[in-house]
Amino acid sequence: xxxxxxxxxxxxxxxxxxxxxxxxxxxxxxxxxxxxxxxxxxxxxxxxxxxxxxxxxxxxxxxxxxxxxxxxxxxxxxxxxxxxxxxxxxxxxxxxxxxxxxxxxxxxxxxxxxxxxxxxxxxxxxxxxxxxxxxxxxxxxxxxxxxxxxxxxxxxxxxxxxxxxxx
Amino acid sequence: xxxxxxxxxxxxxxxxxxxxxxxxxxxxxxxxxxxxxxxxxxxxxxxxxxxxxxxxxxxxxxxxxxxxxxxxxxxxxxxxxxxxxxxxxxxxxxxxxxxxxxxxxxxxxxxxxxxxxxxxxxxxxxxxxxxxxxxxxxxxxxxxxxxxxxxxxxxxxxxxxxxxxxxxxxxxxxxxxxxxxxxxxxxxxxxxxxxxxxxxxxxxxxxxxxxxxxxxxxxxxxxxxxxxxxxxxxxxxxxxxxxxxxxxxxxxxxxxxxxxxxxxxxxxxxxxxxxxxxxxxxxxxxxxxxxxxxxxxxxxxxxxxxxxxxxxxxxxxxxxxxxxxxxxxxxxxxxxxxxxxxxxxxxxxxxxxxxxxxxxxxxxxxxxxxxxxxxxxxxxxxxxxxxxxxxxxxxxxxxxxxxxxxxxxxxxx
Numbered sequence: 001x002x003x004x005x006x007x008x009x010x011x012x013x014x015x016x017x018x019x020x021x022x023x024x025x026x027x028x029x030x031x032x033x034x035x036x037x038x039x040x041x042x043x044x045x046x047x048x049x050x051x052x053x054x055x056x057x058x059x060x061x062x063x064x065x066x067x068x069x070x071x072x073x074x075x076x077x078x079x080x081x082x083x084x085x086x087x088x089x090x091x092x093x094x095x096x097x098x099x100x101x102x103x104x105x106x107x108x109x110x111x112x113x114x115x116x117x118x119x120x121x122x123x124x125x126x127x128x129x130x131x132x133x134x135x136x137x138x139x140x141x142x143x144x145x146x147x148x149x150x151x152x153x154x155x156x157x158x159x160x161x162x163x164x165x166x167x
Numbered sequence: 168x169x170x171x172x173x174x175x176x177x178x179x180x181x182x183x184x185x186x187x188x189x190x191x192x193x194x195x196x197x198x199x200x201x202x203x204x205x206x207x208x209x210x211x212x213x214x215x216x217x218x219x220x221x222x223x224x225x226x227x228x229x230x231x232x233x234x235x236x237x238x239x240x241x242x243x244x245x246x247x248x249x250x251x252x253x254x255x256x257x258x259x260x261x262x263x264x265x266x267x268x269x270x271x272x273x274x275x276x277x278x279x280x281x282x283x284x285x286x287x288x289x290x291x292x293x294x295x296x297x298x299x300x301x302x303x304x305x306x307x308x309x310x311x312x313x314x315x316x317x318x319x320x321x322x323x324x325x326x327x328x329x330x331x332x333x334x335x336x337x338x339x340x341x342x343x344x345x346x347x348x349x350x351x352x353x354x355x356x357x358x359x360x361x362x363x364x365x366x367x368x369x370x371x372x373x374x375x376x377x378x379x380x381x382x383x384x385x386x387x388x389x390x391x392x393x394x395x396x397x398x399x400x401x402x403x404x405x406x407x408x409x410x411x412x413x414x415x416x417x418x419x420x421x422x423x424x425x426x427x428x429x430x431x432x433x434x435x436x437x438x439x440x441x442x443x444x445x446x447x448x449x450x451x452x453x454x455x456x457x458x459x460x461x462x463x464x465x466x467x468x469x470x471x472x473x474x475x476x477x478x479x480x481x482x483x484x485x486x487x488x489x490x491x492x493x494x495x496x497x498x499x500x501x502x503x504x505x506x507x508x509x510x511x512x513x514x515x516x517x518x519x520x521x522x523x524x525x526x527x528x529x530x531x532x533x534x535x536x537x538x539x540x541x542x543x544x545x546x547x548x549x550x551x552x553x554x555x556x557x558x559x560x561x562x563x564x565x566x567x568x569x570x571x572x573x574x575x576x577x578x579x580x
Contacts, residue, residue, distance in 0.1 A: 010233065016330040016423035017330070018328075019368065022349065022350075022368050024349060024350035024351075024426065025330075025349055026186075026350065028330070028332070028347070028350065029331065030332060031333070033553040042511055053350070055350075059350075059351075062351075063350065063351065063352060064412040066286075066335065066353065066511075067292070067293040067332070067333030067334050067335050067336065067353070068333070068334035069293075069333040069334040070333055083563075085254045085453070085501065085505055086254050086255070086453055086487065086498065087255045087411040087412055087487055087501060088256055088507070089410070089501055090412045090487070090489070090493070091411075091412075091417075098387045099227075109333045116418060118561055122334075123252075123254070123336065123505050123508055123509065124252060124253065124254035124255070124256075124336075124453075124505070125293050126251045126252065126255050126256060126257040126259075126260050126291070126293070126294075127257055127260075128254070128255055128256075128409065128411035128417065128485075128487075129257060129409070129410070129411055129417035129418045129419070132512055141296070142292070142293060142295040142296065143295075144293075144295065144296070161301075
């Protein structure tokens with residue numbers, strides 16, 4: 001099913017933001033839409049967007065490859081993206097990340113065995129005063145978690161795991 | 168210390184993010200006044216007279232930037248730069264989350280001044296929730312009749328749209344941002360032509376930072392002289408300082424230009440953790456040169472000109488405090504990795520330079536600080552300077568060069 005068939009209202013709203021002769025501008029919001037269900041963008045979805053915007057699939061692929069929040073591979077359902085940049089690191093982000101790794105039994109970049117969480121190190125998220133912090137990216141969007149510690153984080157992951165097994 | 172805030176007004180007025188509260192505190196009156204009583208050029212003149220300088224980092228006079236817009240080519244666009252990605256900067260997010268209408272009214276005033284009927288707010292992709300929130304606020308403004316067609320009974324119309332990036336620091340550079348809105352990879356354009364002539368969709372465009380725009384309703388409501396009375400002769404008005412690093416109370420502090428580093432770090436920030444001394448200050452985030460801290464530095468009044476006398480730039484005033492427990496080779500390892508990751512790859516000096524700097528700093532930290540490698544790192548950084556297509560490449564060298572030159576002892580152990 002094409003994006004326009006699946007999300008007719010959203011696609012219409014997105015296209016209305018840009019001048020009709022510049023509909024290529026809609027590529028980024030449409031990619032987010034394509035990523036909503038499974039957390040990554042398939043080749044078919046890229047082709048679908050390319051057809052809708054009358055650009056080549058290479059153009060769409062180059063946008064997917066350039067920006068870090070688009071993914072073309074399936075990973076954990078929740079991408080836990082911990083900021084380890086300078087200001088956060090001055091407030092203990094590296095140690096926080098190390099403990100998370102040992103608690104989860106995975107390395108940075110890896111996914112938990114149940115496919116729930118992929119742990120990633122990312123650059124500054126504009127929350128330097130509330131470190132340690134991370135964002136969780138899922139198909140459904142992004143959410144910030146600030147002033148965190150390892151215990152709170154493990155509780156959060158447990159809650160996500162429970163919600164998952166109930167759904 | 169300020170009695171009341173001009174930008175972070177939510178700290179004085181609870182619920183100012185609600186439309187009726189914003190309105191009952193004078194909201195949208197400045198926009199109504201400019202649309203019904205002033206010519207676009209008069210708005211630009213008032214902003215010029217206020218001395219307002221761009222808050223994104225460059226400090227360029229805002230009214231002067233507007234006056235470059237090419238009136239022979241139409242339509243015009245305004246783009247609000249809400250990409251906020253400089254390590255150490257977190258002010259625009261607070262403004263948009265807590266005082267959104269003042270920011271959006273600023274976008275509207277700028278749009279009227281340059282004759283734009285459409286404005287885009289470009290938010291970094293991580294500000295997903297902020298964008299959703301702004302979309303709601305924009306819709307409320309439409310319902311209240313302050314956005315849309317024939318505003319206040321005139322023939323002026325304006326629509327504001329949000330556009331989410333997707334995780335790329337480079338898109339804070341204004342021409343990369345325009346490419347990104349156009350649906351392309353966010354790589355900078357060769358300039359000139361500047362956006363005022365050839366901007367979004369090849370049309371004249373003004374790009375202003377969130378904090379810059381948020382000043383406008385207050386300047387237009389209270390007058391240029393009122394604004395100019397605050398701050399210093401070089402840098403008029405107030406600034407939101409993002410304070411981070413090894414301080415006790417990190418956070419945003421809205422203060423007049425001319426506030427000293429000591430006041431910011433000790434009076435507002437509660438001093439350094441564990442009472443340690445300040446070793447170095449990065450006043451402009453990861454893009455900053457290091458200032459080696461001493462008594463004279465701490466008593467320096469922060470404005471664009473004064474910070475330059477210390478061999479650094481104030482930039483977006485994202486003040487990262489480093490204490491004497493931290494070694495500079497560790498710090499520049501962090502900044503180099505950041506820029507290596509964020510280099511867009513379009514120009515060779517930046518793409519290759521950040522790559523080699525990353526390998527050299529890793530070797531230096533792993534291999535006992537050989538003098539040859541430190542010299543080579545400094546050499547690579549200096550070779551990059553003045554050769555990159557956009558400021559990102561230049562920024563990546565600042566901490567490297569000043570770290571090695573001003574803190575040589577940290578590279579000889």
